[in-house]
Amino acid sequence: MWWIYALLAAFFAALTAIFAKIGVENINSNLATAIRTFVVLIMISIIVYFRNKYKNIGEITSRTWLFLTISGVCTGLSWIFYFKALQMGEVSKVAGIDKLSLGLTIIFSVVFLGETISWKAALGAVLIIIGTILLIFK
Template sequence: MSPGASGLLQSWQVWAGLAAVSAALTSLFAKLGLQGLQPDVATFLRTLVVVLCLAVVLAASGQLQGLALGSLPRASLLALALSGLATAASWLCYFRALQLGPVARVAPIDKLSVVLVALLGVLVLGEQLGWRSWLGVALIALGGVLVALP
């Protein structure tokens, strides 16, 4: 691998971009996969695929060897458990919304989570955003609302 490629894989912006592309495909495939299925069943099946994929990645990278849950920080485990519950709620709601509405309108409303996480990052984690970032957050909010309107 070239030095440039190695540096590229260490860029949070590259990974965030790949996450956005993956999320877009997730929405598209989820909408297609809901045909003939209840949204909760579809969410369960999708979750099984996620678990299997992560198990393969962890096994292949050796991260499962010597993993002792009892030795992990309790605060981290609690936060991850709460994150898992929030993810489950998000996915269940998202799949129900996809079943009932068009993906081109559901996904932008779902992505208003970007606005909420910016606010929570500031309020809960004490992160700082400059005026350009706040302008971006406001434009995301406006764009989500405009796309979702009938």
Template sequence: MKSLLTPSLLESWQVWALLSAVFAAATAILAKVGVVAIEPDTATFIRTVVVLFALGGLLAATGHWQAPTTIPAAGWLALVLSGLATGASWLCYFRALKLGDAARVAPLDKLSVVLVAVFGAILLGERLSWTNWLGVGLIALGAVMVAWKG
């Protein structure tokens, strides 16, 4: 039987983005179940430790470790700030899941897609067509409509 994950598929950003979406959906449901009897900050800590060990194992298994001294200062700064933003995002996400329905929390969290498009255009000079911007607007509208408790 031929594998579906051919080398060309493994190098496709679209495949990895779709897998990210699948895992993000699983994250929301599993986190909602896991946060029921635990403080959200503790849940975030547990998740972070699991990610740390899983990624450490992955780096060891694949040999993709890069010596910290080979990373430029600008890279360090951006990654440290990204890590702080990730931590803040996770803390807010787990708190929201503790207080709200996963089916309503996750769509509002995905407004990050809209913000990435706006920030990418403003800060990185990325250009989107009018159809891309229409899609961004529809994502925003859809997220709000799904989160709306009507």
């Protein structure tokens, strides 16, 4: 069932790009990122609260806090650069280049996590990287 969630994530990420492009037309991209982040914070806080998932927060290890904090910083930086790129470029190109993250994630999973990948995944990563280069350099 994990793949259903992954497909839903991709679907909503695509809508995010379209709505974000419209939303950053007449506003500073950093302010737009802050507004988006605030909305996400409120939305997920409501979900956590009503599903009673906040009760074990005291059991979270310092290692988990550290890596979630680093991940949060990376997310914030990604969003800041993404919104600036959306403001300046075409959404079809910006979103396409942003998906280079998939190819990089495959590479990073091998290098940092020691995961093994199939030749199909490796080929997919290479094709994503080639596609990204084609988007950048028409």
